Amino acid sequence: MIPEPQTASLFAREQFRMTRLQVYNWGTFSDLHDVPISERGFLFVGRSGAGKSTLLDAFSALLTPPRWIDFNAAAREADRSGRDRNLVTYIRGAWAEQKDGESGEIATRYLRSGTTWSALALSYQNALGQSVVLVQVFWLRGNANGSADVKRHYLVMERAFDLRELEDFGQSNFDVRKLKQSFPEAFARDEFRPYCERFCRLLGIESEMALRLLHKTQSAKNLGDLNTFLRDFMLDKPETFEVADRLVNEFGELNAAHQAVVTAREQVQTLAPAREQHQRRDSLMLQRNGLDELRLGVDGYREIRRIELLKQHVESLQVQASGSEGEVSRRQSILENHATTLRDLERQHREAGGDQIEQWEVEKSGLEGQRTERLRKRGQAEEACKKLGWSLPDSPQAFAELLGNARQEVENWEQRSNDSRAEQFRLDREKKDAETAFLQARKEVEALQRQPSNIPADMLGMRRDIAAAIGISGSALPFVGELIEVKPDEAEWQGAIERVLHGFALSLLVDERQYSALANHINNTHLGQRLVYYRTGRPETWQAKPIGANSLVLKLNVKEGTYSDWLQAELRQRFDYACVDGMTSFRSADRAITREGQVKHSKTRHEKDDRRSVGDRRNWVLGFDNREKLALFQTQAQELAATITRLEGEIDTLADQDKNRATRAMQCQTLVNLQWQEIDLLPLLDRISTIERQIREAREGNTTLLQISEQIEKQKKLVEDTDKEFRQATRAHDSILDQIKTSTQKLEALLQDVSIVPLTPHQVSGLDERFVKQSDAVRLDNIDKVTTSVERALNAEIEEVNRGIGVCEKEIEARFADFKRQWPMDAGDMDTSLASAPDFFAKLVRLETDGLPAYEQRFFELLQSQSHQNLAALSTYLNDARKAILERMDLVNDSLGQVPFNQSANQRTYLHIDASDRQLVDVKEFKQEIQQALSHAWTEDRKRLGNPPSQTF
Secondary structure (H helix, E strand, O other), X not given: OOOOOOOHHHOOOOOOEEEEEEEEEEOOEEEEEEEEOOOOOOOOOOOOOOOHHHHHHHHHHHHOOOOOOOOOHHHHOOOOOOOOOOXXXXXXXXXXXXXXXXXXXXXXXXXXXXXXXXXXXXXXEOOOOOEEEEEEEEEEOOOOOOHHHOEEEEEEEOOOOOHHHHHHHHHOOOOXXXXXXXXXXXXXXXXXXXXXXXXXXXXXXXOHHHHHHHHHHHHOOOOOOHHHHHHHHOOOOOHHHHHHHHHHHHHHHHHHHHHHHHHHHHHHHHHHHHHHHHHHHHHHHHHHHHHHHHHHHHHHHHHHHHHHHHHHHHHHHHHHHHHHHHHHHHHHHHHHHHHHHHHHHHHHHHHHHHHHHHHXXXXXXXXXHHHHHHHXXXXXXXXXXXXXXXXXXXXXXXXXXXXXHHHHHHHHHHHHHHXXXXXXXXXXXXXXXXXXXXXXXXXXXXXXXXOOOOOOHHHHHHHHHXXXXXXXXHHHOOEHHHHEEEOHHHHHHHHHHHXXXXXXXXXXXXXXXXXXXXXHHHHOOOOOOOOOEEEOOOOOOOOOOOOOOOEHHHHEEEOOOOOHHHHHHHXXXXXXXXXXXXXXXXXXXXXXXXXXXXXXXXXXXXXXXXXXXOOOHHHOOOOOOOHHHHHHHHHHHHHHHHHHHHHHHHHHHHHHHHHHHHXXXXXXXXXXXXXXXHHOOHHHHHHHHHHHHHHHHHHHOOHHHHHHHHHHHHHHHHHHHHHHHHHHXXXXXXXXXXXXXXXXXXXXXXXXXXXXXOOOHHHHHHHHHHHHOOOOOOOOOOHHHHHHHHHHHHHHHHHHHHHHHHHHHHHHHHHHHHHHHHOHHHHOOOOOOHHHHHHHHHHHHHHHHHOHHHHHHHHHHHHHHHHHHHHHXXXXXXXXXXXXXXXXXXXXXXXXXXXXXXXXXXXXXXEEEOOOOEEEEEHHHHHHHHHHHHHHHHHHHHHHXXXXXXXXX
């Protein structure tokens, strides 16, 4: 028997060692799994996928800070970029990746969906009986699968602990407060760092570097480059590095001081032009502000000038009104004098016998007015007679007879008009009926031309819409009538058979594949007409009974195809009617039809539908060929078109006749409205001729009266001219008064306008100058035009100034952008906009005040001198660094128990034992890496200083 190795003596009694690992719902380990860990060592073995890495990752989750953790790293070996596992996959229990059959995407399959939780516990114990248990709880709510959705809680127990004690946590909807109350003695936190610090202190782990090293050794099959492994996971950074960095910083500080001087000069050179442009911009903005002020005052200036011009205009009009008033008074006096003279002459004319002539003149004037009116009415009568084809009579009796004829024609016109309208209405109805029938016939012709079916066009249209809606062709939904025809030698029975099968022939047939879609569509759609459809499948079987030799079924042909068997069975079952020649056979049969179309459906139910002729082929729907039906509808369409044309001609003829009768009736009514006295001119003409002769004889026999009449005519002319001049003077005076009133109202409105604000002195002087420079003097009639010209010139100046401001702003912002691009640290949070100008210019003032650019040459000399003095000190520190590193390497290799260094003058080596191969590594390369890192900063400084004399390291 092999004795147990005495391992306990190798460890101090207070040292903690792992004793137990518990996992609950961790990866593919569903429910609770308890793994005891022996102090002598523990080995995980098993086939691939058994869960070895899952348990190792449980250790990593409990001990490793999240920023370092790398699940399943051992299985991936050198693939450092993979991240096939994470907390979500372990909590959910990811077990496979499968392709989704519908989407084609690769989807992860999980053991646990919905809200779920997991827990881990790692127990430590020492020889003194003390226990430390590290516990972590994870949970996900709903269907969340994001890393940010994982909730965690950390516990550190200083007593023995079993995960079964957390059973209430899963039932309490993950109530963390209740969890803390259940374990008051536990150290509970929501973050890893305080939890890590706690267990590191309890377990005696001095540095997180140990945890990182542990995670590396647990999760890697190959440690890779041993040099990198030692530096990253085992060696602390040497103090000599800090010394070397400090020396480099001293050189850097001196160089930075010189760079600050150079930078100050370059910054001044960058910002100074921006300040000049900013000053120019300020000057332009002042100029623009002045121009804006003038532009704002243009409207007020215009109204103020308008007020002044209106005042001057009103004063001028008042002077003109005084003059025109005197002129009106003078013209009125002259008119009154001439009118008095005219009245005197008219008195003398009457005293000399002119009153009789005046009476004759008045009578003549009245008779002449009557003559004009009778001539107008006689013209109307002559025009009406001309249009009627009559002649105007010369005697009262003949005119009375003419009026009688006219009245009779008006009365007859009303009756004839009513009769004509009634006839037109009747013809119009016939025409509309013919047009409706023609459209239906044309629709049938078009449908029959499209396909060899006898089914009506509206039924075919309904089928077309249904087929399009459910996504199939119309041929997939045949009508029964398209699959059945009457045998040619039984044509004498077709009319009767059509009556029996008409409804069945207009039914649709649908197979099982389309039945569901068709039924749903028809149920949800208003068809507007009746539709019957049959769900066809395998024909039902029944005890077939023999059919008679004269059965209707035997007179039919059924088209071969998908539905032929179903149709044959349906016809035998439903339409076994005997085709009989006489009424004796008709009465004795159970079901029968006659050639005349009488149908016996049963012993009691009989039918004969003669609404259409039994031989009217237009209503037939059976058959495979529609040429006969097409010819019938084409003939019908032609006949209907001819009927429509004939009716249109008759309607137009009646309308023309009615129009002519209405025209004659209107002319007759014109005659009826006249009387003979209204058109008789001869008596008037005789009387007017007599009065004219009497006036002429009276004047020619009285010389004094003739002279006075001539004076009166002259005086009337003088009065008319004077009255005309008086009216003109009055209108001119009224016009001036109207202008005064209008101008005064405008002036008062302007004086009360509160929007007219007083102008500033700058506006007054500037706008005076600009209005004076205009080519046209300012007047009331052109003040708006002159103002527009001034405003346009102001706008042009402002645009020019704005362009100048824009150029300055672009230059300023370009300088700011150069500054921020070259010295982003000095620019800080300042942006390149004009808003940052005060900050940039304040920095420029500080640079100019400090005067650093004046010391640029002095700094350069000091920098070179100081650099040469420190070269020896830097070399000494580097040599010390080499020595310390080599000593550290000896200690590391001894502690690892590796092969001792081979001593030689130029090289030391050690063997690196790798899981996959053995290789000899040169320690000198490791030293050179350290040396290059230390000297990099100095090399950069040498380049900036112009390559001073080199120093050997």
